[in-house]
Amino acid sequence: MNRQASLCIRPNMKQALCELAFETSGKGFTNITADLNAWIAKSGIRTGILAVHVKHTSCSLTINENADPRVLDDLAAWMEAVVPQVAHGALDGSDFLRRYRHDDEGPDDMPAHIRSALTSQTLSLSVVDGELLLGIWQAVYLWEHRSRPQCRRVAAHLVGE
Amino acid sequence: MNRQASLCIRPNMKQALCELAFETSGKGFTNITADLNAWIAKSGIRTGILAVHVKHTSCSLTINENADPRVLDDLAAWMEAVVPQVAHGALDGSDFLRRYRHDDEGPDDMPAHIRSALTSQTLSLSVVDGELLLGIWQAVYLWEHRSRPQCRRVAAHLVGE
Amino acid sequence: MNRQASLCIRPNMKQALCELAFETSGKGFTNITADLNAWIAKSGIRTGILAVHVKHTSCSLTINENADPRVLDDLAAWMEAVVPQVAHGALDGSDFLRRYRHDDEGPDDMPAHIRSALTSQTLSLSVVDGELLLGIWQAVYLWEHRSRPQCRRVAAHLVGE
Numbered sequence: 001m002n003r004q005a006s007l008c009i010r011p012n013m014k015q016a017l018c019e020l021a022f023e024t025s026g027k028g029f030t031n032i033t034a035d036l037n038a039w040i041a042k043s044g045i046r047t048g049i050l051a052v053h054v055k056h057t058s059c060s061l062t063i064n065e066n067a068d069p070r071v072l073d074d075l076a077a078w079m080e081a082v083v084p085q086v087a088h089g090a091l092d093g094s095d096f097l098r099r100y101r102h103d104d105e106g107p108d109d110m111p112a113h114i115r116s117a118l119t120s121q122t123l124s125l126s127v128v129d130g131e132l133l134l135g136i137w138q139a140v141y142l143w144e145h146r147s148r149p150q151c152r153r154v155a156a157h158l159v160g161e
Numbered sequence: 162m163n164r165q166a167s168l169c170i171r172p173n174m175k176q177a178l179c180e181l182a183f184e185t186s187g188k189g190f191t192n193i194t195a196d197l198n199a200w201i202a203k204s205g206i207r208t209g210i211l212a213v214h215v216k217h218t219s220c221s222l223t224i225n226e227n228a229d230p231r232v233l234d235d236l237a238a239w240m241e242a243v244v245p246q247v248a249h250g251a252l253d254g255s256d257f258l259r260r261y262r263h264d265d266e267g268p269d270d271m272p273a274h275i276r277s278a279l280t281s282q283t284l285s286l287s288v289v290d291g292e293l294l295l296g297i298w299q300a301v302y303l304w305e306h307r308s309r310p311q312c313r314r315v316a317a318h319l320v321g322e
Numbered sequence: 323m324n325r326q327a328s329l330c331i332r333p334n335m336k337q338a339l340c341e342l343a344f345e346t347s348g349k350g351f352t353n354i355t356a357d358l359n360a361w362i363a364k365s366g367i368r369t370g371i372l373a374v375h376v377k378h379t380s381c382s383l384t385i386n387e388n389a390d391p392r393v394l395d396d397l398a399a400w401m402e403a404v405v406p407q408v409a410h411g412a413l414d415g416s417d418f419l420r421r422y423r424h425d426d427e428g429p430d431d432m433p434a435h436i437r438s439a440l441t442s443q444t445l446s447l448s449v450v451d452g453e454l455l456l457g458i459w460q461a462v463y464l465w466e467h468r469s470r471p472q473c474r475r476v477a478a479h480l481v482g483e
Contacts, residue, residue: 013174013335013336013337013481014174015174015208015209015210015321015322017208017287017289047337047339048337048479048481049210049337049371049373049479049481050373051210051211051285051286051287051446052285053285053286053287053294054296055294055295055296055299056296056298056299057224057225057226057232057296057298057299062439062443063379063443063444064379064435064438064439065379065435068424068426070423070424071379071424071432071435073423073424074422074423074424074432074435074436075435075436075439077420078405078410078436080412081252081410081411081412081413081414081418081420082243082252082404082410082412082413083239083413084412084413084414085414086414087414087415088239088242088243088413088414089242089413089414089415090241090242090243090245090413091242091243091244091245091249091250091251091252091403091404091413092242092245092246092248092249092250093248093250093258096242097415098238098242100235101231101234101235102229102231102232102234102235104229110232110235113225113226113232113235113236114235114236114239116225117223117225117236117279117280118279118280118440119439119440120281120442120443120444121223121224121281121284121299122224122281122284122285122286122446123285123443123444124212124283124285124373124374124375124444124445124446125373125375125444126339126373126375126477126479128339133375133377133477133479134377135376135377135378135379135475137378137379138377138378138379138443153296155287155294157209157210157287157289157294159174159209159210159320159321159481160337160481161337174335175335176335176369176370176371176482176483178369178448178450210371212371212372212446212447212448213446214446214447214448214455215457216455216456216457216460217457217459217460218385218386218387218393218457218459218460242413243404243413244400249400249403249404250403251402251403251404251406252403252404252405252406252410252411252412252413253403253406253407253408253409253410253411254409254411254419257403259399259400259403261396262392262395262396263390263392263393263395263396265390271393271396274386274387274393274396274397275396275397275400277386278384278386278397278440278441279440279441281442282384282385282442282445282460283385283442283445283446283447284446285373285444285446314457316448316455318370318371318448318450318455320335320370320371320481320482
C-alpha cells in the first residue's frame with residue numbers, strides 16, 4: 001500500500017486553461033504580465049509549463065524590457081521603417097519597391113501580418129512559486145500591429161502541480 | 162481509500178509523440194493544421210499542451226492567415242526582398258553590399274537559414290476538445306525557404322489527458 | 323484495487339527545473355545543446371516537453387545549423403546590417419535615417435533589444451530517450467547581442483516521465 005500511495009500522491013499533475021481578452025488602443029504594446037500572473041494565482045497550480053498563444057494574425061507576442069519606455073518606442077519605430085505600409089523596398093542593391101497586393105483591409109493590415117511573422121505567435125514559459133519565471137527587466141507584451149483599437153484574445157494553458 | 166482514489170484518478174496525465182513528414186515543392190507554405198489535428202485525434206489526448214518543432218534549419222514554422230492567399234504571397238515577397246539571395250545591403254545609410262560566405266549549397270541556402278531565424282523553429286500550442294486551439298483566421302504553416310522540393314519532418318509532442 | 327493501481331502507475335508524470343548560466347564573450351553564438359542535454363540526463367525524466375527561456379532582453383535563443391560556422395557568421399552579418407547601431411534607415415523608398423533614443427547603455431544596446439525581438443525568447447522542445455529531439459544539423463544557440471561579455475541565465479523546465 002505504501003508504495004502505491006506514494007506513486008499516487010507524487011505525480012499530482014493537473015492543467016488549467018483560460019482565454020484573456022485585451023482592448024488595445026491601436027499600434028503599441030500592452031504589458032500582459034500581471035494579467036497572466038493573476039490568472040496563474042487563481043489556477044491553483046504553483047509550478048508548471050505555460051503555453052501562451054495569441055489568437056490573431058495581425059498582432060503578436062514578445063518579451064522585452066519593462067523599464068525605459070524608449071526601448072519599446074525604438075522597437076516600434078524600427079518595425080515601422082523596415083516593414084512599411086503600402087509598399088516595401090529591397091536589400092539587394094536595387095531601387096525595387098513592391099506594393100502589397102493584400103490591401104482590402106487597409107494599408108496597415110498587410111504590414112501587421114509580416115510584423116506578426118517576425119515576432120512570436122506563441123511563448124513557452126515556466127511558472128515557479130505561482131508566478132511567471134521572468135528576468136528582472138522582462139515583461140510579456142501583446143504587440144498590436146493594427147492602427148485602430150482591437151479586442152484581442154490570448155490563450156494561456158498551464159500544465160503542472 | 163477515498164482520498165487516495167481521487168488523487169489517483171484526477172491527474173490522468175499522459176503524453177504522445179509523433180514525427181510528421183511533408184513533401185514541399187520548393188519555396189512556399191504548407192498548411193499543416195489538419196495533419197496536426199488528425200494526429201491529435203488519434204493520440205487519445207483531448208486537452209493538453211503541444212510542442213511543435215521543425216527538424217531543419219532552412220525551413221521554419223509560422224502561424225498566419227488562412228483566408229486570402231495574397232497574405233502569404235506578400236509575406237514571401239517581403240522576405241525575398243529583405244533577405245535576398247547572394248548578397249544583402251544594410252540599413253545604416255551606406256551603399257554596403259555583403260556577399261554571403263556560406264554558398265556551397267547554392268544561393269538559396271544561406272537566405273533560408275536567415276529566414277528560419279527570423280520566424281519560428283518551435284511553437285507552443287494548446288489542445289482543447291481534441292484539437293488545436295487556434296483563432297478562426299489562423300493556420301499553422303511549414304514555410305519552405307529552399308528553392309527545390311524537400312522532405313521535411315515536424316515533431317509534435319503532446320502532454321495532457 | 324487493480325484498476326486503481328494501474329491508474330496510479332501509468333501517469334507517472336513529474337517535472338524538473340534548472341537555471342543554467344553562460345559566460346558570453348560579447349556578440350556571438352554559444353551552443354548550449356550539450357549543457358541542456360547534460361541537465362536533462364540528471365533530471366531523471368526520459369520523455370517530455372521542455373520549455374527553454376532566456377531571462378534577458380538583449381540576447382536571445384535560436385536553433386540553427388551546427389556544421390559550417392560561416393552560417394552563423396552570415397546570420398550575424400545580416401543582423402548587423404539590417405539592425406545597425408546608432409541609427410537605422412527605412413524600406414519605404416525614402417532616405418530616412420532614425421537615431422535610437424534609448425542610448426544610455428551604449429550604441430549596442432538598442433539594436434540588441436530589436437535583434438532579440440526578431441529571434442526567440444522562448445523555445446518549446448521535445449525530449450525523447452533522455453535527450454533533446456533535434457534534427458541532425460540543428461543546435462540550440464544562446465545568441466549574445468551585446469558587444470561586451472555578459473553572464474546570461476537560461477531557464478529550462480521539463481515536464482514528463
